[in-house]
Amino acid sequence: MAREAPHRHDHHDGEGSALSETELRVRALESMLIEKGYIDPEALDVLIEMYESRVGPRNGARVVATAWSDDTFKAWLLDDATAAIASLGYTGRQGEHMRVVENTPHVHNMVVCTLCSCYPWPVLGLPPVWYKSPPYRSRAVADPRGVLEEFGVRLDPNVEVRVWDSTAEMRYLVLPMRPSDTEGWSVDRLAALVTRDSMIGTGLPLPPDAAGTAAQ
Amino acid sequence: MNGAQDLGGMHGFGPVVPEPDEPVFHAEWERRAFAITLAAGAMGEWNLDMSRHARESLPPAEYLTKSYYEIWLAGLERLLVDRGLVTPDELEKGCQLVEPKPVNRVLTAAAVPTVLARGAPVEREPSRPARFAVGDRVRARNIHPRRHTRLPRYVRGHVGKIVIVHGCHVFPDSHAHGTGEDPQWLYCVRFAAQELWGPDGGATDSVHVDLWEPYLEPS
Numbered sequence: 001m002a003r004e005a006p007h008r009h010d011h012h013d014g015e016g017s018a019l020s021e022t023e024l025r026v027r028a029l030e031s032m033l034i035e036k037g038y039i040d041p042e043a044l045d046v047l048i049e050m051y052e053s054r055v056g057p058r059n060g061a062r063v064v065a066t067a068w069s070d071d072t073f074k075a076w077l078l079d080d081a082t083a084a085i086a087s088l089g090y091t092g093r094q095g096e097h098m099r100v101v102e103n104t105p106h107v108h109n110m111v112v113c114t115l116c117s118c119y120p121w122p123v124l125g126l127p128p129v130w131y132k133s134p135p136y137r138s139r140a141v142a143d144p145r146g147v148l149e150e151f152g153v154r155l156d157p158n159v160e161v162r163v164w165d166s167t168a169e170m171r172y173l174v175l176p177m178r179p180s181d182t183e184g185w186s187v188d189r190l191a192a193l194v195t196r197d198s199m200i201g202t203g204l205p206l207p208p209d210a211a212g213t214a215a216q
Numbered sequence: 217m218n219g220a221q222d223l224g225g226m227h228g229f230g231p232v233v234p235e236p237d238e239p240v241f242h243a244e245w246e247r248r249a250f251a252i253t254l255a256a257g258a259m260g261e262w263n264l265d266m267s268r269h270a271r272e273s274l275p276p277a278e279y280l281t282k283s284y285y286e287i288w289l290a291g292l293e294r295l296l297v298d299r300g301l302v303t304p305d306e307l308e309k310g311c312q313l314v315e316p317k318p319v320n321r322v323l324t325a326a327a328v329p330t331v332l333a334r335g336a337p338v339e340r341e342p343s344r345p346a347r348f349a350v351g352d353r354v355r356a357r358n359i360h361p362r363r364h365t366r367l368p369r370y371v372r373g374h375v376g377k378i379v380i381v382h383g384c385h386v387f388p389d390s391h392a393h394g395t396g397e398d399p400q401w402l403y404c405v406r407f408a409a410q411e412l413w414g415p416d417g418g419a420t421d422s423v424h425v426d427l428w429e430p431y432l433e434p435s
Contacts, residue, residue, distance in 0.1 A: 022286060026245040028310030029293070030252050036316035038259055038301065042325035044251035050332065052240045052247070092335040097382070114224035114368055116268055117284070126250075129242075130234050132284045138226040141370060141423050142413050150232050161409075161421040165224065167366045168402055168426035169338045170382055197234075 056125035059090045060173060061194035063123055065187045067100075068178040078102060081173065085123060095122035095171055101164060102175045103201075108159050109174045110148070110201030112140035113166040120171035124196060131200065141165055151202045174201040181208050217362055218369060220276035221268075225370040225413070249285040253292050258331060260320035261299050265392035269364040270294045340399035342384040347429055348403060352378045355435040356405070356427060364392035367431040371423075374411050375435045379424065380404035387428055401429040 019027075033039045063085055067074040077084040081098035085091070098120060101109040113119065114137045119127040130136050139147050144161045148154070155161065164172040176198040182190060185208075193210070197203025223229075241247045257267060271291035272279070279287060296302040299317075306313050323331060348354055358373040359365075366388050382402040390398035405427050409417030 020245075022289070023243075023245040024310070026248050026252070026289060029289070029307070030248050032302065032306060032310065032312050033252060033256060033296075035312045036301070038316065038319055038322065039252060039255040040322055040324050043255050043258075043323045043328050044248070046325045046328040047251040047254050048241075048247045050328065051250070056240075092333040093331075094335070096335040096337040097339065097385075099380075114370070115221055115366060116271070126240055128234065128238050129284065130232050133232075134223050134226070134229040134280065135232045137223040138229050139232070141224045142416070144421065145418060147232055151234065158420075161418055162406075163421070163423045165368065165423060165425045167368060168382070168385060168388075168428070170402075170404070170426050202234075 051121075051126050055121060057123070057194075057196035057199065058191070059088075059125075060120070060123035060196070060199045061191040062187065063088060063090070063100075063173070064175055064194045064199060065190035067175055068182075068190050069185075069187050074175075077175070085173075090122040092122055094118070095120045097170050098123075098173060099170050100173050100175050101162065103177050105177070106158070106160060107162060108148075108155055108201065109162045109164060109172075110140060110144050111164045111166065111172045111174060112137060114138070114141055115165075115167055118166035118169075118171065120173050123173055124199060128196075148202065151197060153202065153204060174199050176205050179205050179208055217272065217364065218360055219272045220274070220279035221272035222369050224368045246285045249289050249292075253288050255323050256292060256296070258321070258323035261301065262295050263391055264336065265364060265386075265388040266295065266394075267291055268388070269392040270298075272364070338386040338397075339383045340386065340397065342399070342401065346381055346401045346403075348378050348381070348401070348432065348434075350378050350381060353435045354378060354403075354405060354432040356425075357431055357433055359431075361389065363389065365389050365431075367427060368425065370412060371405075371407055371425055371427070374407055376405040376407035376411070376425075378403045379406045382426065385428070387430070389428075389430070403427055403429070403432065405432070 034041050067077050073084060077100050081100040085098050103109055117127055117132040119131060141163050144163050145155065166172060179193055193206045195203050195206060198205045271287050274287065274290055293307055297304055301317055303314055353375060355375050356367060356371040356373065382404060384399045385402040387398040387400040390396055404424050407423050409421035409423060412423060
């Protein structure tokens with residue numbers, strides 16, 4: 001049973017022309033795997049919905065904001081990230097073994113996977129294209145400061161840069177520094193300042209005056 | 217293997233180009249390729265290390281010119297053919313020509329949340345004590361396995377320091393080739409940037425790499 005008329009039409013699809021060879025191959029492969037009984041078409045829809053709509057960097061932002069608000073949780077997070085993150089409900093595939101690395105005024109952490117695209121799915125969702133692409137994977141380890149400048153992050157030369165190459169099944173999440181002038185803020189308000197890139201280490205949290213625009 | 221996947225330290229790929237408001241998927245076929253790869257993986261006919269090896273075994277020129285999900289698709293096709301689940305003829309014609317083979321399991325929609333939440337932890341009970349401890353100086357061995365390995369070229373032959381002992385983890389070099397989990401101690405090794413890159417490395421900077429015991433020797 002071929003899938004007809006996907007319910008979401010995407011403007012990138014075929015760019016207005018006939019279906020590309022890749023699109024045809026994927027369609028044919030999907031229908032063949034279903035016909036053979038190897039995969040369940042309804043499971044595909046659930047998988048897509050899960051990673052397109054439910055699992056994403058707002059999960060990680062909640063982890064970070066909780067650590068900013070609660071010293072006991074932060075200590076737990078730095079000691080046993082897998083358990084501390086699981087306590088907030090984020091577990092599973094590509095986050096089985098978590099490690100959190102803390103930014104300080106003297107240390108900036110940055111995460112890469114030079115060998116493929118390892119990334120902590122339960123807290124950040126699926127990785128952006130740049131994270132999976134050769135420019136970042138080749139240079140993050142050899143020229144992290146140059147890469148950071150391309151993201152608009154200019155570090156003081158005295159700040160030590162620690163790059164974490166995810167070569168095993170350990171998944172790293174950066175705990176960025178809490179922005180100043182956020183005393184007394186709720187976890188929700190703080191979480192709105194936590195960007196995806198600040199948890200990869202290629203960005204910094206938003207300043208508190210950006211909270212209004214970032215809240216949603 | 218010294219394939220195109222091992223990108224650390226290479227030059228010439230240009231600047232990193234983040235995409236503002238990037239969507240999770242850029243086309244419908246990417247959604248489908250992602251989902252069929254996960255669902256097919258859930259059959260239990262291969263493991264994650266085998267998937268990685270299938271992708272990195274693409275000829276380097278193909279690996280570097282294909283998009284991410286095109287690489288996934290090529291890896292999936294290779295695994296399906298290698299396991300005899302799909303024939304090359306079927307792939308070419310795009311339809312079923314021979315009877316399906318029995319598979320270990322089929323992921324149902326109802327099971328997806330549980331299966332994803334469980335994941336596939338790889339830490340195992342150690343059968344022997346760790347050879348190294350935090351603070352030990354180690355050298356990444358200068359080896360060039362032709363098969364799957366997670367020892368990146370850019371650290372081979374270089375000296376670093378153990379900063380974390382992660383525990384005993386499934387060893388990809390064995391697991392990718394169907395010779396069992398062969399758990400080995402896994403360490404996070406800190407390499408000074410200048411040890412790896414000479415004067416081009418930042419004076420205070422470092423790269424941390426997770427390396428299994430067989431990749432390391434005392435220094």
